[in-house]
Amino acid sequence: MVRACLCLIILMVSPVRAAMPDISEFTQDMEKQSGFIPFYYDSSNDRVYLQISRFDTPLLFQSSLPHGIGSNDIGLDRGQLGDTRLVQFERYGNKVMLKQLNTRYRALSDNKFEQQSIDEAFADSVIAGFSVAAASDNTVLIDYTPYLLSDIHGIAKRLSGTKQGSYKADASRSGVYLPKSKAFVKNTELEAMVTFGGSNPGQYVSQVAPDPESLSVHLHHSFIALPEEGYQQRAFHPYSGYWKFSYFDYATAISVPMEKKYIIRHRLAKKDPEAKTSEPVEPIVYYLDPGIPEPVMSALKEGASWWNQAFEAIGYENAFQVKVLPEDADPMDVRYNVIQWVHRATRGWSYGSSVIDPRTGELIKGHVTLGSLRVRQDYLIALGLTSPFTSDNADTKAQQEMALARIRQLSAHEVGHTLGIAHNFAASENGRESVMDYPHPKITLENGNITLNDAYDSGMGEWDLHAVAYGYQDYVSEQAETQGLAQQIEKARTAGLHYKTDADTRASYHASSDGHMWDNGADPIAAFKEISLIRQKALSRLGINTIQKGDSLSSLEDALVPVYLLHRYQLEAVAKQVGGIDYTYELKGDNASPQGQSVVAAQTQKQAVALLIEATTPEYLRMPESLLSLIPPTAFGDDITREHFNGRMGRMLDPVSAAESAADHALKLLLQPERLNRVSWQHSQVRGMLSVEQLVSRLLDTHWYRKGEANYGLNDRLRYVTLNAVMRVAMDKDLAPEVKASIDAALTDFDDWLDDDSKLPQRDILRARLDHYWETGEWPSLFEVKPLPPGSPI
DSSP, rough: OOHHHHHHHHHHOOOOOOOOOHHHHHHTTTEOSSSOOHHHHHETTTTTEEEEOSOOOEEEEEEEEEEEOOOTTOOOOTTTEEEEEEEEEEEEEEEEEEEEEESEEOOOOOOOOHHHHHHHHHEEEEEEEEEEEEETTEEEEEHHHHHTSSSOOOHHHHHHOOOOOOEEEEEEEEEGGGOEEEEEEEHHHHHHEEEEEEEEEHHHHHHOSSSSEEEEEEEEEEEEEOOOOOOOOOOOOTSSSOOOOEEEEEOOOSOOOOOEEEEOEOOBBSSSSSSSSSSSSEEEEEEEEEOOOOTHHHHHHHHTTTHHHHHTTBBBBOOOOEEEOTOOTTTTTTTOOEEEOOOOOOOOOEEEEEEEEETEEEEEEEEEEEEEHHHHHHHHHHHHOOOOOTTTTTOOOOHHHHHHHHHHHHHHHHHHTTTOOOOTHHHHHHHHEEETSOOOOOOOOOOOEEETTSOOOOOHHHHHHHHHHHOOOOOSSHHHHHHHHHHHHHHHTTTTTOOHHHHHHSSTOOSSSSSOOOOOOOOOHHHHHHHHHHHHHHHHOOOOGGSSSTGGGGGGGHHHHHHHHHHHHHHHHHHHHTTTTTEEETTSSOOOOOEEEEOOOHHHHHHHHHHHHHTTTHHHHOOHHHHHHHOOSOTTOOOOTSSSOOOOOTTTTOHHHHHHHHHHHHHHHOHHHHHHHHHHHHHHHSTOOOHHOOOOOOOIIIIIIOSSOOOOTTTTHHHHHHHHHHHHHHHOOSSSSHHHHHHHHHHHHHHHHHOOTTTTTTHHHHHHHHHHHHHHHHOSOOOOOOOOOHHHSO
């Protein structure tokens, strides 16, 4: 009796496990999509269920942003790709995990225990967990909806990082977007409209959203079958022109480097590898956004199609093709390489992104984003340089053609990135030999007139041909490939092709004397003098004929800004001569006599310093009085935008603050601590080099010591800008101690000069500030310099 009662009690307190629903029963009223990963849509509850049967099997997972926010400053663009991950589904009882596998650290060995040791040594990442909703045999159904409606793209973090407010995804205002949720044989695509609720919205969000506290975007998830076997990795060389794909192989012999380096490229092979010319097994096809208007559509197609010239040069027929995306195709579908035309509230960057197999570096999908306002900026620059509106129906075809020529080049440039090719900012020194440079319009003076006939080059340059030959030429054997790649590197070097990419050029303080963004010419000094003459000529011609009939007179400032700052990028190329070094990317064995590095000649450095100082003077920075008298304060109905000068005079154009901003730009380039540290070292090593003390003394002499020079109402402000810049670098923590001592020596001379110049109105104020600096090491700045209007991307 007691045993029976005890059994009864146990039965009463033991949980009753509910039977797991069968998939067919659970989904009987749902819409099914069969494919790579089948899924069901429950319309009554707006939920998506994935049917998982392949566990512990790697696949690719790609996230993206089909609908963006529309602000260049925030950086969440339509069509933006997120991360490409190698993942697998793993089952743990009634739970399923989506695990991202670690591909950075490997053990390429037949020893399973060696492989296991790497798996156990480095962490993987479970990026999502799901409960099993239904099951049949070894197949389960998981509710994917919460993850689909989550912030997989890091939108809240980006908004917070750009000071746009505090946001989080709100599932109650989000839903599955069924028109773009489809399953195919080798990929499954899922999309959702996700709303982010927030508080304290910033100015960029407020500019683009109808309700800045509610941001609704689209997020896309792609599950992709691993590419078929047969892709051949190609060795990376720093002079090849490609980005590096790498991982660490811990099974490598001690005598061999652990890091394995390869280039990133599409899979491409000839039908007949031994034929001089052959069609590809499968061509590389890029699809244009059907929403691109004419004549831009034709220009983009033409520019992207230039790459076929490079493939023809290595014996391919129709290997690279450009078409318009079919109306029923989804640009986020991994099967399509696309060129998207993206709108933003302000002009901004274009870029080329890719879906890359994290195991091999194979390019699976190229995705180009082209900002639609870029063409308008180039047109504005062309109008400002040529001022064509002498009649109501003035012909602006030449100016429009310059803008379209730039768009062709831009299309080729960004497609090049999605072929795996990196920037080459030194190509302009070879005569514009690569579309992978950042080109400044080539402007010339003919008979005293500015012409734009050859503003942008067209077609492939020699460097582009070299890059495609290195990355995509077919070889019949591994030995032939090794020899052929070495010969290709030697061929490019023999041709004297310069190459510098982002790591050596993007920051203006870098030591490389070549490789500059937005510059022209092999000689930065000569090119700066030329652009300065063109700038002066263009400024003198700006006037009533620069704007169209019906435009406000104050809108002249729109054209003035890019013309006034026409020299800004060439000036950066000049600055890199100061403390500059000549070198190339080379490996042992590339050259019989290694080039190493050499210092830019002392005379060149002195010329560069003189031009940088000249660019800070009133004579260089003054605006024509005839132009200033023509431009009234910003008209009612027009806006003061980021494209205008930042002034201190209200709504009127402030020529003094414009000069202040431009001068400070030149001074920042010249007085960067890394540059001055190199100048000091080179002065100690090479006879005739300028010292840091001499450099700073020349600046102070130009703006403070000299008397009776042209003022144009700018001199007082430029004096303070110069002193502010010198003191700023004197306090910089990256400045070497001996370099700081040199600057302090020049400041001691300035201190003595103040003692001797009793008539200087600001003498007592400056003396007090210098005393504070000598006592504390801190300089109480007189003012904060106004920033320049945005420059890049021009």
